[in-house]
Amino acid sequence: MIRLFKHYVPHAVLLLGMVDVVLLMLSGELGWVIRARQIEIDPGHFSSRLVQLFSFAALIEMAMIAVGVYGPDALRSMRYAAARLLVAVSLGIIALSAFYFLVPERSLWRSNLFYAMFIAICLLFANRLLLGSLLGAAAFRRRVLVLGSGNRAERLRKLGERPEAGFAIVGFVAMSDRRPVVEEAIPRAVLTDLTRHVENLGVSEVVLALEERRNALPLKDLLRIKTAGVHVNDYSSFLERETGRVDLDTLNPSWLIFSDGFSSGRMVSSAAKRVFDIAASLLLLLFTVPVIALFAALVKLDSEGPAFFRQTRIGLYGQSFDLLKLRSMRTDAEADGQAQFAQANDPRVTRIGRFIRRVRIDELPQAWSVLKGEMSFVGPRPERPEFVAGLEDKLTYYAERHMVKPGITGWAQINYPYGANLEDSRHKLEYDLYYAKNYTPFLDLLIILQTLRVVLWHEGAR
Template sequence: MIRLFKHYIPHAVVLLWLVDVLLLAAANETSWRLRAQQIDIDPAPIADRLIAHGAFAAVISLSMVAVGVYGAEALRSMRFAAARLLVAISLGVIALSFVDFLVGGQNYWRSTLAYSMGFAIVLLIVNRLLLGSFVGTTAFRRRVLVLGAGERAQRLRQLGERIESGFVIVGYVGMSDTAPAVIEEAIQRSAINNLTRYVENLGVSEVVLALEERRNALPLKDLLRIKTTGVHVNEFSSFLERETGRVDLDTVNPSWLIFSDGFSSGRAISSAAKRVFDITVSLLLLTVTAPVILLFALLVKIDSKGPAFYRQPRVGLFGEHFDVIKLRSMRTDAEAAGAQWASKDDPRVTRIGRFIRKVRIDELPQAWTVLKGEMSFVGPRPERPEFVSDLEQQLRYYAERHMVKPGITGWAQINYPYGASIEDSRHKLEYDLYYAKNYTPFLDFLIILQTLRVVLWSEGAR
């Protein structure tokens, strides 16, 4: 994997993206030359169009990231990838046309954009047919040796079997002759004369420690010799964090959270930039969407009795309470029996409420909360005090998610479907802890981009 601003991206995805960018630029150049030939004009040197080609490739590729073209589902299914590609290229072309119109430019003719769209769809699909099967091979995966043969090793096996996985397990070493082995083909450490040479012979690039019990069981001499030969040695929880984009609550302990990389205090500049972004975008969003908010506020009033907006207390930064503002999507007596989780096809949701929740229009008034500084656009979703007190009792490290400002969208929202139970909250907490631990403006940018995917396909809406 490639580490970019503390966030890991698989090599296969990076390669696929780079080839896509080149093909997009080629599609734009081909469309220009074809149109120039049709109307019998000099196409001029390609150097004159490099900026236009670069902008075309950048906008389309960002659109592809936003709608999930590089996600796990798109890597598994060609049909899924083709559908997302069509949507991404269409959105990118619309955006380019709109911007070109606003600035009064002549960089993108409607005819050349139409040709570029067609060429891009064909080239990118062919790229996936040719390169897609290749990037899933071991040539683009790290060779990993697992020290351990228990349940943790089995979890790594399941993780490595995914098509989007960035590693392949080349062997398992049972470190205890007495512990039961879940991995039947594991070789016992006692049967290996020289573990360092064994690692070299297998061409291992990384060794992962997956012991069930580490107390007095760490093979320090083996690990030190392996490390000094240039092979990366990783601990189970850190390996899972890197490969899954979440902090695994089943295996982490306080010492890991304390000593592992992350939770950096040097965020003054990033935090200031984030606040400037929040103020600028919230003002712009409130200005642009004010007619939409007012229209649906009126529809909410007509559809059911009660106020158009509702306030609800939530837990924010450092555990402080604040009121979140939304368009009302439920009946006014929705919680007559007390606070409760939302459920699928919740009968408390009104007719208009079901629509505005599905397309996230009910979230728009929260831009006011962002403007006031009680929330950010990106961060863990704020939870209700009634639920927080219970969750803190049942879930370890739940309070740590309050060390960052809550947000309208977040890492958990784009990676985990809507949850309305303790178990769902546990899974979302793992993503929230990853965000709090590895926050950078780059991660915020990725989350904002991919929120479009969640909105377009109503992923997680309930």
């Protein structure tokens, strides 16, 4: 993987995306030339429309990211990729039409967009047919040697067996005399030169997966491997990179303290984030007031009670605030006074409530909390005080998720289904900690774009 703005992107995905951008610009150019020839005018020089072609490629590329074109399923299945490409290009053309209406002097002809759209779909799909086998080949996977043969090593083996894994494990070395969980692990004692073994296997990365590190670190081996030019990684950092979450099973305070993250450069990121939040919340409220008003009326007609409801949530640094949402449950949803997680097919949800939850319309009034500065567009979902108190007792590091503002959408929301129990909360905390540790405007942009995928395919809604 390559690290862009503190976020890891697989080499295969980066290569595919770069080629896609070139093909999109080519599609726009071919569409322009074809249309110009049809009406018998000089198409002019390519350089005279670079801005138009770049805007065409950029907006469709963002639509592709948003609908999950670069997800693992899209990289493995041509049928899945074709469906997502059709949706992405269609959404991209709609976005371009709006952009060209606002900035007409930077627009391509509408007839040109018609040709460019079909050319783009053909070229993008052909790109996946041609590169698909290469993207899944070992040439695009890092060759990893695991030092360890216990449960941690076994977990890495299972992780490496996934089709979307960006690494291939080429061997295991048992570093202790304990009975190995990974049976094929080679005992360290039989290797006279571990560095030579690493070189013979063509290893690009060594991962330390010891069960007990106290007084057991093979410092001499690690030093020689490192000075030989091979990357050495610890278990927690490797899992963070490969899974996009902080693994609670192996997390310790020293790793959080000494690993990269929570940098002082966040001051600039925070300022940019607040400017974006103010501008985006104002625009969202401006354009969605009619939608909110319509569904507020429908909520009132569908069931007794107010159209909106306020609920206390925990925000930045553990401070409480009132969250405003469209009501989607009956007013007696918690008649016994006990806070409850929403469940799949929850009987407390009203007919209109089920729809507005599925398409996230009930979340729109939260833009007011964003405008006031109590929330951000992107961040961990704010929980109720009743849940927070219990989760902080049961889940170590749960309080650390409150070191960033809560958000309407977040890294956990686009990567994990709706959480309804302690185990779900634990998994979502791992994603929230990754975001709190690594957030940048780039990661926020990825999350905002991919939220569209969650809305379109109803992923995680309850």
